[in-house]
Amino acid sequence: MPTKPLSRARIVAAAIDLIEREGADAVSMRRIAAELGVGVMSLYNHVPSKDALLSGVAEAVLSEIEFTDDPGAHWADRVRVQARAFRQIASLYPRSTMVVVSRQLHSAAGLLPVERALATLRSAGFDGAEAVSMLRVFIAYIVGSLLREVGVTPAFAPVSAPAVPSAGVDPALFPEVGAMASLLGTCDHEEEFEFGLEMLIQAATARAPGGGQTGGQTGKQVSREGTR
């Protein structure tokens, strides 16, 4: 038994490991092969292309989401749990998250979260169209948040990294940005994520058939047999 027999799973694992250690740019077939101590072309016996390998990475990362869904809980709490589970992979595999997010994956790995989320939203009383739209909104928010956390945030980070947080921008041109430079420069990602999540849940609650009387637990959710 000289070496393990080199399977697709082992290749994907090596790729994830390499991405996390040296970034997605460092990933090349030669590099991965060297990491595994095999020839470059041996990889192609298990993976049809580099693109497919990256899809495999996305799938593997995505499939590690832990869903401890409790169908008996209030739907809002179930949404919270699922959103956080989704976000948790970003902290486990920060650099791979970019790969996951910037990739259209056509596998069933991404379907299970959708299934759970739809069931949850349906249990809140939303009809099909509403549930789908709402799911899309939540996903958009989560993906956008992960993108920021991963560090590849789009528009407003320049204040933090390049320019000095507390200065560096012309206060005459950008008075607001200048005044809040310190706030813009720092960000508690978890707190920020929760903040937006609560906003969305609140908005969803207001749109739920139950209406806006959500003061307490309500406890009146129909919860009609979640699955099947």
Next chain:
Amino acid sequence: MPTKPLSRARIVAAAIDLIEREGADAVSMRRIAAELGVGVMSLYNHVPSKDALLSGVAEAVLSEIEFTDDPGAHWADRVRVQARAFRQIASLYPRSTMVVVSRQLHSAAGLLPVERALATLRSAGFDGAEAVSMLRVFIAYIVGSLLREVGVTPAFAPVSAPAVPSAGVDPALFPEVGAMASLLGTCDHEEEFEFGLEMLIQAATARAPGGGQTGGQTGKQVSREGTR
């Protein structure tokens, strides 16, 4: 007058043009040079690296956002206008949007939208910390939405493209997904975007110092001091 003198702007414009025509993967220094009818290395007299060029692309695209901000309008309407302006670039330069979104840019081009947005949120009565948090939420949602529209959506598109919209998934494993396959397969991006935008605005309204008497719904939800 043989040819125009080849400036950074012309190079960036050619890059954008090429991205839109053939996708971001087709972009190479040689390709762009050929497009402009010059030698490859001539580009490096105006652009330090390919990475900087792509940053230039992001900056150029971002700077084309038209902000017709009316400080007299209701803040909610101003938020709507700004969010739509931001989204509009995705329809103008769909494929370049991926470049913009997946790139940390350190220029002032991305600062102006931030300035405008902060001013708007401040005018709604939010203090600095609230305005910044809320801005981040809106940006996360917008970025996530654009990512989906551009076609690189993350998790739940597989239903549409690969599997037949109205079938193809095992209804036993994924009953909800199966039942709503047709809904998941089609998406009116504009309508979807507006839907989430209204959700966020409603949630923001409920958190505004003015209180929640705007929409009529929402009712309680004191939302004391944002974070929990």
Next chain:
DNA sequence: AGAGTTGCACGTACGCTGTACGGCGGTCAA
């Protein structure tokens, strides 16, 4: 047991990439 088939690992090679380096021609100041 021998023959045939299959599957995996590998080396080589091709066309592509980004870019460091040096040369070449034209314009302008002295």
Next chain:
DNA sequence: TTGACCGCCGTACAGCGTACGTGCAACTCT
């Protein structure tokens, strides 16, 4: 006129993804 400069270019190098052919091991069938 001469020298300096600047924009343009060709060459070269290391690295990329992967198409192709070869050889070795194990398994199946007669």
